Amino acid sequence: MTLAQSVEGNNPALNIGIFAAFVVITLVVVFRASRNTKSASDYYAAGRAFTGPQNGIAIAGDYLSAASFLGIAGAIAVNGYDGFLYSIGFLVAWLVALLLVAELLRNTGKFTMGDVLAFRMKQRPVRAAAATSTLIVSFFYLLAQMAGAGGLVALLLGVTGTGAQALVIAVVGVIMIVYVLVGGMKGTTWVQIIKAALLIAGALVMTLWVLAKYGFNLSSLLQGAVDKAGAVGEKLLSPGKQYGATGTSKLDFLSLGIALVLGTAGLPHVLMRFYTVPTAREARRSVVWAIGLIGVFYLFTLVLGYGAGALVGPDTISKAPGGVNSAAPLLAQALGGPVLLGLIAAIAFATILAVVAGLTITASASFAHDVYANVIRRGKTTPAAEVRVARITAVVIGAVAIAGGILANGQNVAFLVALAFAVAASANLPTILYSLFWKRFNTRGALWSIYGGLISSIVLIVFSPAVSGTAKSMITSVDFHWFPLQNPGIISIPAGFLLGWLGTVLSKERDPGKQAEMEVRALTGVGAEKAVAH
Amino acid sequence: MSSTERPPDERDWSEVQSSAEFVELRRRLRVFVFPMTGFFLLWYLVYVLLADYAHGFMATKVFGNVNVGLILGLLQFASTFVITGVYVRYANRKLDPLATKLREDIEGATPAGGAG
Numbered sequence: 001m002t003l004a005q006s007v008e009g010n011n012p013a014l015n016i017g018i019f020a021a022f023v024v025i026t027l028v029v030v031f032r033a034s035r036n037t038k039s040a041s042d043y044y045a046a047g048r049a050f051t052g053p054q055n056g057i058a059i060a061g062d063y064l065s066a067a068s069f070l071g072i073a074g075a076i077a078v079n080g081y082d083g084f085l086y087s088i089g090f091l092v093a094w095l096v097a098l099l100l101v102a103e104l105l106r107n108t109g110k111f112t113m114g115d116v117l118a119f120r121m122k123q124r125p126v127r128a129a130a131a132t133s134t135l136i137v138s139f140f141y142l143l144a145q146m147a148g149a150g151g152l153v154a155l156l157l158g159v160t161g162t163g164a165q166a167l168v169i170a171v172v173g174v175i176m177i178v179y180v181l182v183g184g185m186k187g188t189t190w191v192q193i194i195k196a197a198l199l200i201a202g203a204l205v206m207t208l209w210v211l212a213k214y215g216f217n218l219s220s221l222l223q224g225a226v227d228k229a230g231a232v233g234e235k236l237l238s239p240g241k242q243y244g245a246t247g248t249s250k251l252d253f254l255s256l257g258i259a260l261v262l263g264t265a266g267l268p269h270v271l272m273r274f275y276t277v278p279t280a281r282e283a284r285r286s287v288v289w290a291i292g293l294i295g296v297f298y299l300f301t302l303v304l305g306y307g308a309g310a311l312v313g314p315d316t317i318s319k320a321p322g323g324v325n326s327a328a329p330l331l332a333q334a335l336g337g338p339v340l341l342g343l344i345a346a347i348a349f350a351t352i353l354a355v356v357a358g359l360t361i362t363a364s365a366s367f368a369h370d371v372y373a374n375v376i377r378r379g380k381t382t383p384a385a386e387v388r389v390a391r392i393t394a395v396v397i398g399a400v401a402i403a404g405g406i407l408a409n410g411q412n413v414a415f416l417v418a419l420a421f422a423v424a425a426s427a428n429l430p431t432i433l434y435s436l437f438w439k440r441f442n443t444r445g446a447l448w449s450i451y452g453g454l455i456s457s458i459v460l461i462v463f464s465p466a467v468s469g470t471a472k473s474m475i476t477s478v479d480f481h482w483f484p485l486q487n488p489g490i491i492s493i494p495a496g497f498l499l500g501w502l503g504t505v506l507s508k509e510r511d512p513g514k515q516a517e518m519e520v521r522a523l524t525g526v527g528a529e530k531a532v533a534h
Numbered sequence: 535m536s537s538t539e540r541p542p543d544e545r546d547w548s549e550v551q552s553s554a555e556f557v558e559l560r561r562r563l564r565v566f567v568f569p570m571t572g573f574f575l576l577w578y579l580v581y582v583l584l585a586d587y588a589h590g591f592m593a594t595k596v597f598g599n600v601n602v603g604l605i606l607g608l609l610q611f612a613s614t615f616v617i618t619g620v621y622v623r624y625a626n627r628k629l630d631p632l633a634t635k636l637r638e639d640i641e642g643a644t645p646a647g648g649a650g
Binding site (some may be wrong): 069084085088089092094095096099150175211218219220222223226238240243250253257261281284287288291299512515516517518523524525 | 545546549550551552556559560563564566567568571574575578579581582583585586587589590592595597598599603604607610611614615617618621622625630633634636640641
């Protein structure tokens with residue numbers, strides 16, 4: 001309950017001050033951006049008026065969650081090379097989005113993933129399925145972020161009481177709801193742009209600082225990390241420290257690797273960002289910018305991770321409050337004292353805020369546009385009513401996320417992110433790819449791949465060691481696991497693709513006219529949603 | 535009926551779809567993206583399998599403390615950047631001009647508003 005439990009030398013007042021400045025600046029930007037938010041297209045897609053580079057920066061802001069900043073740097077500091085493997089999967093995944101998804105999706109959809117999946121199918125069942133999967137993926141991801149906020153608070157602000165942590169989670173949730181309600185997609189996008197710029201600039205400064213300490217020689221930096229870690233130091237430089245223990249853990253890593261590389265292009269909040277630009281060409285430029293920024297950022301985390309290992313030491317990091325997540329903040333403190341620590345702490349908070357805002361607007365758009373407007377009202381509603389429903393949904397989702405975050409605070413819910421990626425890769429990606437590239441694909445195929453991928457990933461996770469059966473599981477009191485792997489991807493992704501194929505060939509439904517329309521629109525951009533002129 | 539506000543058009547999409555120019559556009563897209571996707575997924579899978587099952591090989595020192603694993607990992611970054619660059623070049627030269635021409639032909643007399 002005391003400040004001593006937080007990072008030593010930490011100055012919570014300074015951290016809170018810097019974070020408050022970020023909140024004030026972003027709120028001003030959000031309120032200014034909201035002046036032009038009138039139509040549904042403004043609210044969901046920022047009037048499709050962002051440029052490719054702006055959207056690319058926002059994508060980086062949306063994608064680089066606290067898990068990738070604090071988690072990967074910490075994993076590299078403690079487990080060495082195995083932490084680096086995550087960042088490679090997260091980056092290579094963007095090629096799937098670039099080559100197969102971004103442009104064609106931009107040309108055929110309007111606001112949500114459901115728009116593309118339902119283009120040539122029976123609208124209501126497919127939209128209901130797409131919305132179910134979107135809401136589940138977004139909500140799990142959101143819950144993991146909110147629960148993580150509690151741990152971060154303990155570490156960075158010195159707030160260790162359960163009640164005080166709950167209060168901070170609630171504050172984070174309320175600010176996020178304000179961003180989404182007031183600013184819509186435009187405000188949310190600007191928050192993500194500001195956050196991405198701060199995050200990448202902060203990581204750049206620390207990277208140069210660490211490298212300067214080792215004469216810009218990577219090999220000396222690695223030697224520093226090896227020496228600091230003692231007898232087992234040499235293991236940090238090659239793979240296997242974390243995942244190499246048993247045959248099962250190796251298979252688990254393979255499963256994770258597949259889910260990471262195929263999941264990104266199926267994450268609804270990533271897909272929705274492609275609608276905020278005016279053309280497919282700008283969508284392509286967005287991904288190019290995103291790949292550049294995300295790639296460079298992960299190279300920074302490699303230096304930061306080994307730097308934290310060398311300058312702070314894996315033992316100190318593991319024992320610090322927040323565990324591996326404390327590696328980057330502790331490194332900041334070792335380099336630049338309380339001021340740099342305060343900046344990095346505030347950036348970590350900004351990261352959580354920007355990511356949860358992006359998830360909330362995606363989930364609320366999917367509910368309002370797919371479920372309310374198209375499933376419940378069968379397309380007979382006005383855009384104004386739809387946006388009103390989206391705003392109400394955003395408040396409800398925000399409230400549920402606050403409650404869920406408080407309940408899950410302190411629980412080991414890291415597997416929820418892995419689950420979100422596994423569902424995205426198993427349920428969403430097969431359906432998107434079949435819709436865009438397979439002429440014969442039909443409603444039954446779409447439903448089987450979405451629900452099949454969704455159900456198989458969730459069932460396998462529930463009966464995995466992530467939920468029960470080991471000391472690190474979420475539930476330790478009972479053991480009902482029978483699936484040996486933490487990550488279901490290696491089974492559920494092929495299942496999603498296979499069921500999509502099977503459902504399609506078992507159904508006689510074909511609509512060559514609609515398929516022709518979709519393909520021509522996807523490839524040429526005819527009739528694509530245009531930017532709104534203000 | 536969907537809410538995607540499509541203009542009521544009598545266009546015969548199938549006719550466009552089977553036109554020589556559209557067939558060529560689709561061929562150019564697929565002939566690039568399918569093999570390239572196959573290549574980078576395979577290269578990534580080989581890397582993951584090596585990291586997973588060939589620890590000794592990955593730990594081989596090349597210079598200083600830099601080992602095969604680190605070099606292969608950095609090569610994954612490099613190949614991602616290169617593939618991105620190559621695709622953008624290809625799309626700008628081979629896909630965009632044809633797609634624009636087809637779009638203008640199809641939209642024809644109707645004024646194509648927006649930034650298309």
